[in-house]
Amino acid sequence: MKRNEFLKTSSMLVAGSMFSPLISCTSQAKNVRKNWAGNYQYQAPEYYEPKTVDELLTVMKRAGKRKALGSCHCFNDIADSPLAQISTKNFNKLLSIDEQAMTVTVEAGARYGQFAPELDKKGYALHNLASLPHISVAGACATATHGSGVKNGNLSSAVSGLELVTAKGDVVNLTRANDAQLFNGAVVGLGALGIITKMTLDIQKTYQVRQDLFQDLPLQSLLDHFEEILASGYSVSLFTDWQDKKISQVWVKRKVEADTKSMGPDLFGAKAATKNLHPITKLSAENCTEQMGVPGPWYERLPHFKMGFTPSSGEELQSEYFVPKMHAVEAFQALEKMGSIIYPQLMISEIRTIAADSFWMSPCRNQDSVAFHFTWKQNWEEVSKILPQIEAELAPFNARPHWGKLFKVDPKVLKERYEMLPEFLQLARMYDPQGHFRNKFLDLNIYVR
Incomplete structure (x- = not known):
């Protein structure tokens, strides 16, 4: 499936009542539904698009095993179901x-x-x-x-x-x-x-944001000033391909205040960009949000990509791992040593910070975190060999994977890293005692013995 089909949301009503299953048109083949990257084909034979809560309740009474489906952005089977997917696309106001x-x-x-x-x-x-x-x-x-x-x-x-x-x-x-x-x-x-x-x-x-970009941050500068660099803006992203002892791009997004000034031509040895950039430098920045310090509304600067365009580079796979912020530099160094293994299958990596929260199944529960994100070429056979090696390097830091992306972490290890998992299982059984919302992903990773 081509990535430009991500923006298509039409569907076809099958003959029968208004609550009969629908066939999604996110791919050209009849009865085939895929996620936005095209790497995963949903197995649920039934698909519904209720428009109101009452319609949803009617569907729920008819469906057995079921699962909510959002924007199809996940790269794994977390949103799939053995029987029915119920899309929330019409709940959009x-x-x-x-x-x-x-x-x-x-x-x-x-x-x-x-x-x-x-x-x-x-x-x-x-x-x-x-x-x-x-x-x-x-x-x-x-x-x-x-x-x-x-x-x-x-x-x-x-x-x-x-x-x-x-x-x-x-x-x-x-x-x-x-x-x-x-x-x-x-x-x-x-x-x-x-x-x-x-x-x-x-x-x-409401507030305005400006984006200032810098290129070729020396690796040693990052290691020496890691926290300063990641705290240099309201939102900061580092992009790297794990080559040449450098960070290829630093994106610094700052709220625009009365005293906001230019960051100057240098950021710890990285040079200010002279034109708009795509995270993958060789690609066109047309689809990216405005940069070069031009102020704009928060919703047009905090994302990397514009709403009206297909984002990123095309067909891809994604993985991401969260480590406690206190171990971020050590984790970075561990991954940097794997550069020659990662690079052949990589499009780009992004490094970001996230503040702690209190949610039981959040990778950032009770810990400020740094996330290491990998955008891969769509070659699962090779990527699936690399992920266990990355996970082994990050294991000393109790890395937690992004739930909606690709990982190979042993479910028993996940159980150890989520101390509130027993309580979450009790909650799931309270709201879903018969397991109607269980699927292959949950059975493997959450309902683990």
């Missing part, structure tokens, strides 16, 4: 803004890039965004997807409330203020508890 509580309530399938402009027009903003604005709110939060910034939690850290439809058809509302324990278990829920229909997010007054 900004519902309300509470100016007193400083929150916005959106439907679960809303994509950040869709409702952010409307939020901005009202004078408000979110604390952060991921590198892609194309992802859905519920899916991003359920998998602990993140942006960057030493003081910025992942996207789920903005959630103050959610509405969940359980396997029994109960509509459950949980809030940070009133249901602390259940709430901390449910926000990064991996789709195991039910189908989220709406979420309430913290907001703040």
